[in-house]
Amino acid sequence: MSHASPPVIPHFGTASDCVLANRPFCSDWVRAHWQDTLGPALVQHVELTAIAVAIGFILAGGLALFAHRIRRAEQPIGVVATLVYTIPSLALFQILVPFTGITTTTVEIALVGYSLVVLYPNMAAGLNHAPADVVEAARGMGLTERQILLRIELPLAVPAVLSGLRLAVVSTISIATIAAFLMPRGLGYPIFVALRDPAPFKTEIYAAGGLAVALALVCDTALVVASRALVPWTRKGLAA
Amino acid sequence: MTGTAAEIVFDNVSKRYPGRSSPALDGLSLTIPAGTFCVLVGPSGGGKTTALKLINRLISLDEGDIRIDGTSILDLSPVALRRGIGYVIQQIGLFPHHTVGENIGTVPKLLGWPAARIRERTEELLTIVGLDRADATRYPQELSGGQRQRVGLARALAADPPLLLMDEPFGALDPITRARQQDEIRRLHREVGKTIVFVTHDIDEAIQLGDRIAILGEGGRLAQYDTPDAILADPADPFVAAFIGEDRALRRLALRRLGDVPLLPFAGGGPSVGSALTVRNAVSLLLEGGFDRLTVTGDAGTPIGTITLAHATSLLQS
Amino acid sequence: MIAVLFDQFQPGTFIDALRFIGDNPGFLGQKALEQIELAGAALLIALVVAGPLGVILGHFHRGAGLAIGTSIVGRALPSLVLIAVFLTVLGIGFVNNMVALAVLATGPVLTNAYSAVDGVDRGVVEAARGMGLSRWQIITRVELPLAAPLLFAGIRIAAVTVVATAPIAAVAGGGGLGDVIVNQASYRLSGVVGASLCVMALSAGVWIALSSLEKVSAPGGVGSVRVRRNHHKELK
Ligand SMILES: Nc1ncnc2c1ncn2[C@@H]1O[C@H](COP(=O)(O)OP(=O)(O)OP(=O)(O)O)[C@@H](O)[C@H]1O
Ligand SMILES: [Mg+2]
Numbered sequence: 001m002s003h004a005s006p007p008v009i010p011h012f013g014t015a016s017d018c019v020l021a022n023r024p025f026c027s028d029w030v031r032a033h034w035q036d037t038l039g040p041a042l043v044q045h046v047e048l049t050a051i052a053v054a055i056g057f058i059l060a061g062g063l064a065l066f067a068h069r070i071r072r073a074e075q076p077i078g079v080v081a082t083l084v085y086t087i088p089s090l091a092l093f094q095i096l097v098p099f100t101g102i103t104t105t106t107v108e109i110a111l112v113g114y115s116l117v118v119l120y121p122n123m124a125a126g127l128n129h130a131p132a133d134v135v136e137a138a139r140g141m142g143l144t145e146r147q148i149l150l151r152i153e154l155p156l157a158v159p160a161v162l163s164g165l166r167l168a169v170v171s172t173i174s175i176a177t178i179a180a181f182l183m184p185r186g187l188g189y190p191i192f193v194a195l196r197d198p199a200p201f202k203t204e205i206y207a208a209g210g211l212a213v214a215l216a217l218v219c220d221t222a223l224v225v226a227s228r229a230l231v232p233w234t235r236k237g238l239a240a
Numbered sequence: 241m242t243g244t245a246a247e248i249v250f251d252n253v254s255k256r257y258p259g260r261s262s263p264a265l266d267g268l269s270l271t272i273p274a275g276t277f278c279v280l281v282g283p284s285g286g287g288k289t290t291a292l293k294l295i296n297r298l299i300s301l302d303e304g305d306i307r308i309d310g311t312s313i314l315d316l317s318p319v320a321l322r323r324g325i326g327y328v329i330q331q332i333g334l335f336p337h338h339t340v341g342e343n344i345g346t347v348p349k350l351l352g353w354p355a356a357r358i359r360e361r362t363e364e365l366l367t368i369v370g371l372d373r374a375d376a377t378r379y380p381q382e383l384s385g386g387q388r389q390r391v392g393l394a395r396a397l398a399a400d401p402p403l404l405l406m407d408e409p410f411g412a413l414d415p416i417t418r419a420r421q422q423d424e425i426r427r428l429h430r431e432v433g434k435t436i437v438f439v440t441h442d443i444d445e446a447i448q449l450g451d452r453i454a455i456l457g458e459g460g461r462l463a464q465y466d467t468p469d470a471i472l473a474d475p476a477d478p479f480v481a482a483f484i485g486e487d488r489a490l491r492r493l494a495l496r497r498l499g500d501v502p503l504l505p506f507a508g509g510g511p512s513v514g515s516a517l518t519v520r521n522a523v524s525l526l527l528e529g530g531f532d533r534l535t536v537t538g539d540a541g542t543p544i545g546t547i548t549l550a551h552a553t554s555l556l557q558s
Numbered sequence: 559m560i561a562v563l564f565d566q567f568q569p570g571t572f573i574d575a576l577r578f579i580g581d582n583p584g585f586l587g588q589k590a591l592e593q594i595e596l597a598g599a600a601l602l603i604a605l606v607v608a609g610p611l612g613v614i615l616g617h618f619h620r621g622a623g624l625a626i627g628t629s630i631v632g633r634a635l636p637s638l639v640l641i642a643v644f645l646t647v648l649g650i651g652f653v654n655n656m657v658a659l660a661v662l663a664t665g666p667v668l669t670n671a672y673s674a675v676d677g678v679d680r681g682v683v684e685a686a687r688g689m690g691l692s693r694w695q696i697i698t699r700v701e702l703p704l705a706a707p708l709l710f711a712g713i714r715i716a717a718v719t720v721v722a723t724a725p726i727a728a729v730a731g732g733g734g735l736g737d738v739i740v741n742q743a744s745y746r747l748s749g750v751v752g753a754s755l756c757v758m759a760l761s762a763g764v765w766i767a768l769s770s771l772e773k774v775s776a777p778g779g780v781g782s783v784r785v786r787r788n789h790h791k792e793l794k
Contacts, residue, residue, distance in 0.1 A: 024646075086761045088722035090739055091754035098571035098751060137333025140296055140405075141347050141395075142322030155337045167633070174636035178726060181740070191642050195729050202646045209639035216634035233337045233379045 019203070026203040037190055037204075042211055045186040048176045052108055053168050056115030060164075063116075064123035068153075074124060081117040089114070089175045093182050107179040114175055115168040122164025126157030159234060162227040166220055173216045187212045245274040245435045246309045246402040248295065253304035255290055255460070264290040265460035267304070272437065272452070274309075274402075277429050279450035280439045283483070287460035288439040292405050295437065296325045308403065323347055326396030326404040326434075330411045332388050334380040340366075340391050341376030347399040365394040370424065386417040393425070397432075406438045410445070422449060443484055447472070447491060455480055469495055473556070489556055494520035498536045501555055503545025510534045515544060523552050574748030575755060586735065586756055593734030593760065596652065596727060597720040600659030604716060608664045609709075612671025616678075616705070617697055625672035632665025637723040645730040655727035662723060663716035670712025674705035707772070714768040722761045735760070 018026035030038065067074040092110045100106040130153045138148050180188030190208040194200040250270040256263040265287045272278045280288040293299040295306055297318040306313045313321055334343050344365055345358040353361075363373050369390040380388055389409060396404055406425075410418045426449060429436055440446055446453050447468045455471070457463040457479050464476040472492040475481035484491070499515030510533040513522060522534055526549050538544040579586060615621040640658040648654035678701045686700045702709075728736025738745050738753035745753070 082765070083762055086718050086722060086758075086765045088725055088754075088757045088761055090725045090736065091757040094739055094747075094750050094754040095758070097747060098568045131331075131333070133329060133331030133333040134335060135333075136298065137327065137329060137331075137392075138335070138346075140298055140322055140325075140327035140329070140333075142319045142324075142350060143346075144319050147350070152335060170633045174634070177636040177638040181729075188636075188638055191638055192729065195642055195645070200642070200646055205639075205642045205646055209636070209643055212636050212639055213634050216636075217631070220630060220634060231337070233381070 019201075022199060022202055024202050025206055029203045030207050038207055038211065041185075041187045041190055041208060042215070045173065045176055045188075045212065045215065048104075048107065048111060048179060048186050049169065049172045052111030052172050052176070053115045053165070055108075055112045056119055056168060056172075057165070059112070060116045060119035060123050063120055064127055067124050068127045068149075078121060078124065081120045084113055085117045089178045090181060093179060097182070102182055104183070104185070107176075107182060107185070111172055111176060111179065115172045118168040118171055119161075119164045122160050122167070123157065126160030126164070127153055129153075129160060130156045159227065159231050162223060162230065166223045169219045169223065170216045173212060173219065177212055187215075244402060244433050247274040248272040248403065248435060248437065249307045250291070251305045251307065253291075253294060253301065253306060255287070255294060255299065255302050262459050265294075265456075268456075268460065268462050269304075270454055270462065270465055272435060274435055275433050277426075277436045277438065277449060277451045279446040279453045280437065280456060281441065281443055281446040281450075281453055281483075282456035282463070283458065284441060286441075286456040286458065288441070288456055289407055290460070291456070292407050292437060292439050295403075295405055296322050296327055323350060323399065324401050324403070326398075326401040328392050328396045328404070328406040328409045330408040332392040334388055334391055334395070336380055338379075339376065340371075340378050340380065340383070343380065343391055344376075344395045344398050346395060351399055361398060362394075365397055368397070368428065369394045386413055386421065389413065389421060393428075397428075402434055404434050404436045406436065408439055408441070411440075425449065444491075447495065455483060457483075490520050490523070492556060493523060493552065494518050496555070498522055498547065499538070499544075503536055503547055504551050505545060506535065506543045507533070507546045508535070508543075510546070512537050512543070515539070519547075519552055519555060522547055523549065526552075568747075571747055571751055574746075575752035578745075578749050578752035579756065586738075586753065589733070589735045589737060589753070590756060590760055593721070593724045593736070593757075596655055596732060596734055597659065597717070597724045599656045600720050601663050601713075601717055603656070603660035604663035604667050604720075605713065607660075608668040609671050612668045613675050613697065613702070613705075616672045616675025617693075617701060619676055621672070622676070625669050629665045629669035632662070632669075635662070637662055637726055638729075641727055641730050641732075650731040652731075652733070655724075655730055655732040658730075659720045659723060659727065663720050666712045666715040666719065670708050670715070671705075674708035674712070675701050677708070678704045710768070710772045714765065714772065717768060718761055718765050721764050722757075725757050 016026060016028050019029050063077055067077050089110065092113065093106065096106045096109055100109065134152060134156075135148060138152050143151065176186050177188030177191065180186050180192050187208045190204050194202075194204040194208075248270075249272075250268045253265055253268045254263055255265040268287075268291060280291055282288055290299060294301055295308075295313065297313060301314070334340075335346070338346075341359075341362050344362045348358045348361060362376055366373050366375060371387060371390055371394070375383070375387070375391075380391065383391065392409070396406075409425075410421050413421060422445065425436075425438075438449060440449075450468055452466065453468055453471055454465045455463040463483075464471055464480045469492060471480065472484060472488045472495070475484060475488070481488070496519045497515065498513065498517050498519060501519060510531045511525070511529070512535045513525065515536055515538055517536075522536075525531070526534060526547075533546050533548045535543050536545045536547060612625065615625060637658070640661055641655060644654040644658040644661075648657060675697075682704065683696060683700060686696050691699065724732065724734050725736030725739050726732075728734060728740045735753045735757045739750050739757070742750050
């Protein structure tokens with residue numbers, strides 16, 4: 001797929017002047033390769049991200065509830081999460097290879113790990129957002145501990161959880177581009193392919209990169225809109 | 241715990257927090273008759289909040305027993321006990337993610353009332369505490385401090401509990417709002433006739449509100465438990481005397497209105513004052529104007545008696 | 559399930575990886591230095607450009623949109639995309655990677671600098687103004703010390719981001735430990751894993767070093783306040 005080194009591009013048949021000259025952006029190439037390259041990469045990228053964030057969300061939620069119950073666990077878990085967060089993604093992907101091979105599993109384990117450690121601190125902090133007096137009033141009115149969790153603490157954690165989710169989705173989209181170094185999946189793959197060439201094909205980099213950025217911004221905006229609907233009590237800029 | 245009011249008995253109650261050298265409460269025995277407005281007052285750290293939270297088991301009892309209408313609080317589950325007790329705290333603790341209406345309806349909902357009845361009760365309570373029905377759909381953050389305090393009160397009253405616990409509910413309010421809230425809680429007490437246990441560290445508030453006042457001193461000791469008048473007339477010890485202040489005679493006179501005390505027969509002379517005036521204010525007028533007497537007039541403006549400084553003094557002896 | 563998951567498990571790789579590290583300390587050390595050099599240059603650029611900008615915007619309580627927008631867009635820019643894009647503009651080599659990483663570091667530095675200074679208690683600033691401090695004195699003696707914890711946190715996040723991203727720069731001639739990680743053909747999996755372990759240690763080390771530095775240098779009281787929840791959970 002070394003479509004960028006003119007003049008000979010055997011399996012590309014006829015290339016436009018724009019492609020041959022490697023001009024900054026050749027929309028004809030994008031149109032021609034939406035079906036076989038960009039579209040599938042986008043879909044794969046969404047899949048990688050969705051699975052990682054979903055699993056990470058469940059695990060982080062479980063951990064946060066656990067830490068909320070057993071307060072002593074909160075800090076150690078937080079420290080481990082921070083350390084995992086500092087692991088460079090390229091390194092983590094490679095370190096997992098001896099365990100699970102060059103597979104989607106490897107990629108997902110790493111991505112789940114990152115989304116988990118982004119989500120956990122936000123969830124843990126969110127569960128502590130309920131002010132002490134609110135919890136005391138609830139207990140004084142005869143809410144059981146379970147009701148306090150379900151009706152007071154969890155709803156009040158929603159804003160923090162949502163902002164954690166925004167971070168997790170956006171950072172997972174970003175890290176998933178690097179997963180393509182390991183295997184040909186996601187929007188990072190066309191970029192790596194282009195970079196392999198001594199004269200990288202610009203259109204491919206810009207198109208795939210632009211899609212990744214757009215995907216992140218769209219998801220981020222969608223979550224902002226969703227959070228407006230989910231936390232009506234903070235409307236009009238009223239702090240909860 | 242049914243009916244409109246409950247009797248509370250503290251039976252030799254002690255509480256010591258772990259890691260503290262002195263007890264927060266020390267052998268407290270106290271009977272609060274049903275329907276009483278009882279104020280717990282005392283200096284900071286005297287154990288007032290502790291005593292209050294022991295009643296609804298937010299704090300566990302070390303020693304002794306507390307009975308509500310003869311039933312030990314230990315015989316009820318904390319949750320069931322608390323649902324039968326209204327609880328108001330200084331920070332109010334309204335649920336920020338619930339509207340005013342939802343906040344007020346919390347306990348009725350827990351008790352499984354039908355939605356229509358909850359709505360009806362919410363509207364009734366908003367009126368009782370002096371809020372607008374339209375406020376039900378607002379969020380607590382959209383209210384002023386005084387309004388929030390009213391919602392807190394309405395929420396505590398929602399399921400019509402026979403007992404109301406209030407911990408410095410007006411502590412954070414400005415003096416004018418505070419005075420208005422005090423008037424309203426008195427009125428409410430007269431109307432609904434519940435037992436109220438009210439904590440404050442402000443002796444003026446205690447005198448103004450309480451049918452009975454319990455003064456808790458350092459180390460959780462009950463220094464005196466009596467009516468405001470009796471405490472002012474006869475402080476049990478120097479601690480109480482210091483706590484209620486040197487002007488206790490005037491404070492006592494402030495408790496009574498001219499229409500409620502025996503007056504000297506009408507003898508003419510001096511300016512006229514209404515019978516709703518407190519004796520304290522009458523004394524103030526006498527001193528200010530250098531008068532030797534005031535004529536007290538009744539509702540119709542007809543003279544009903546006379547008051548002099550000497551007579552006011554004699555009222556303190558009774 | 560677990561068996562399937564680990565059917566490719568090659569424990570020997572880790573032993574080989576450790577051996578690789580043991581056999582090539584000089585080489586790996588030199589690569590690590592290259593990486594620190596690249597990351598340090600990028601961080602420095604970000605600090606010089608975004609730090610003062612954030613502080614000034616925060617001081618005037620202006621440009622919240624710019625600061626927040628920068629952080630949102632900054633987070634949405636995948637590091638690989640930045641590196642690849644700058645490569646097409648600046649050509650392969652140190653400069654392109656340095657610029658890409660500097661852009662990456664700009665987000666946290668700018669946002670934290672802005673919100674740290676913007677968030678300084680206005681009452682304190684007003685009191686300082688009332689005492690006759692000049693604008694410059696207010697910034698340097700009041701706002702910066704009070705904003706320091708959040709500012710440092712931004713620098714720490716930026717530093718780790720840059721160090722952790724630097725290996726990716728190897729695909730664009732960036733040098734550093736990434737050179738080994740992306741070159742399995744020459745170094746085999748054991749070398750790749752060995753270099754990955756070094757990268758991990760490097761970025762964890764940077765994080766820990768900067769965190770400790772923060773703790774030591776934090777002015778008395780500032781930032782050391784921890785919010786604890788009031789517990790009345792005696793009876794449940
Ligand atoms: N949770 C706790 N743990 C340990 N000691 C406590 C706790 N709560 C209260 N105390 C101590 O018990 C004593 C009584 O406290 P309490 O809160 O009942 O006083 P208070 O009369 O309500 O005071 P204030 O007027 O300041 O509210 C104080 O010495 C206080 O420090
Ligand atoms: Mg108290």
